[in-house]
Amino acid sequence: MIQKNVHLYFRLFKHYAQLDRSQAISLARRFIPVVQAFDPAILEEIKGIAEGARFEFEEILALNARTELMYPESLATGGECTSMVALSEATAQGEVLIGQNWDWKPHLTESTVLLEIEQEGRPNVVTLTEAGIVGKIGLNSSGMGACLNILKSPLGLVGIPIHVLMRGILNCERMGDAVRKIVGQDRASSNNCLVAHRDGAAMDFETAPDQWDFIYPEKGIIVHTNHFTSERLKPMDTNVSLYPDTLVRFGRARQKMMAKAGNITVEDFKEVFRDHLNHPNSICRHPDERDPELEHVQTVASIIMNLTRKEVHIASGPPCQNEYQTIKFKALQ
Numbered sequence: 519m520i521q522k523n524v525h526l527y528f529r530l531f532k533h534y535a536q537l538d539r540s541q542a543i544s545l546a547r548r549f550i551p552v553v554q555a556f557d558p559a560i561l562e563e564i565k566g567i568a569e570g571a572r573f574e575f576e577e578i579l580a581l582n583a584r585t586e587l588m589y590p591e592s593l594a595t596g597g598e599c600t601s602m603v604a605l606s607e608a609t610a611q612g613e614v615l616i617g618q619n620w621d622w623k624p625h626l627t628e629s630t631v632l633l634e635i636e637q638e639g640r641p642n643v644v645t646l647t648e649a650g651i652v653g654k655i656g657l658n659s660s661g662m663g664a665c666l667n668i669l670k671s672p673l674g675l676v677g678i679p680i681h682v683l684m685r686g687i688l689n690c691e692r693m694g695d696a697v698r699k700i701v702g703q704d705r706a707s708s709n710n711c712l713v714a715h716r717d718g719a720a721m722d723f724e725t726a727p728d729q730w731d732f733i734y735p736e737k738g739i740i741v742h743t744n745h746f747t748s749e750r751l752k753p754m755d756t757n758v759s760l761y762p763d764t765l766v767r768f769g770r771a772r773q774k775m776m777a778k779a780g781n782i783t784v785e786d787f788k789e790v791f792r793d794h795l796n797h798p799n800s801i802c803r804h805p806d807e808r809d810p811e812l813e814h815v816q817t818v819a820s821i822i823m824n825l826t827r828k829e830v831h832i833a834s835g836p837p838c839q840n841e842y843q844t845i846k847f848k849a850l851q
Contacts, residue, residue, distance in 0.1 A: 664688060
């Protein structure tokens with residue numbers, strides 16, 4: 519599975535950014551001191567993945583910096599991902615729910631994993647990620663949960679790669695520690711991090727390489743897609759004009775969630791994630807045949823995390839076509 523992902527992304531580096539293998543590896547090396555400073559254990563883990571999968575360290579490093587290598591400033595990412603959180607006051611049973619549709623390349627349905635990570639001295643982690651990448655969407659044994667949406671704005675710095683940052687968030691015991699990870703250093707790409715804790719807190723962070731802003735819940739609910747909503751950061755947005763479906767998905771998901779505020783259940787999350795308004799560029803996303811094959815995007819996985827019950831509901835591929843499985847993990851108990 520790691521081999522599939524390495525081969526896919528080196529094709530994508532060439533397609534999107536005109537980088538051949540040696541150029542991609544050369545650019546990936548720039549992130550070594552940044553990751554080392556952020557968390558040396560994550561850099562060691564990347565080395566361990568490379569050794570175990572019999573790849574060069576720099577190839578797995580490039581895989582973990584794939585977002586930052588794939589999109590030069592002149593290109594937009596394409597609309598992808600709808601994430602939501604409902605705190606206890608918004609849910610029918612007083613639970614904290616967080617989840618998203620992860621929309622990306624159809625090829626990845628065969629090489630995406632739910633990774634259960636047991637750690638000494640840190641919370642255990644369950645993360646939905648691409649094989650070979652240290653973290654993405656997930657939750658941990660301390661009650662933290664996190665979701666991710668790609669944003670787009672002018673690039674600038676060699677900061678922390680987003681997938682390394684997501685693992686750093688999931689390594690945190692406390693909400694304040696996760697916030698510090700997000701805002702405490704420059705980032706290498708523009709992203710949205712939605713974080714929540716089972717004790718009843720949630721915040722959303724819209725981040726550019728050297729700027730950020732935050733959103734608090736309204737009626738216990740936060741919804742986010744792939745555009746900046748911060749009035750201060752909106753002028754930086756280079757994604758929404760090319761991929762306006764982000765506005766449609768945001769409005770649709772927010773409308774449905776706010777209508778159920780106070781009575782939201784896991785089934786309501788599933789209903790939103792299966793929504794087909796503006797198909798195929800809908801919340802439940804399907805490939806748009808107008809796009810070149812290598813630029814096709816679909817919902818690769820849909821995940822709903824019940825932070826209160828410490829369980830995961832997950833569907834592989836577009837959730838309109840697949841049932842959700844409910845999984846409890848030993849590492850989270």
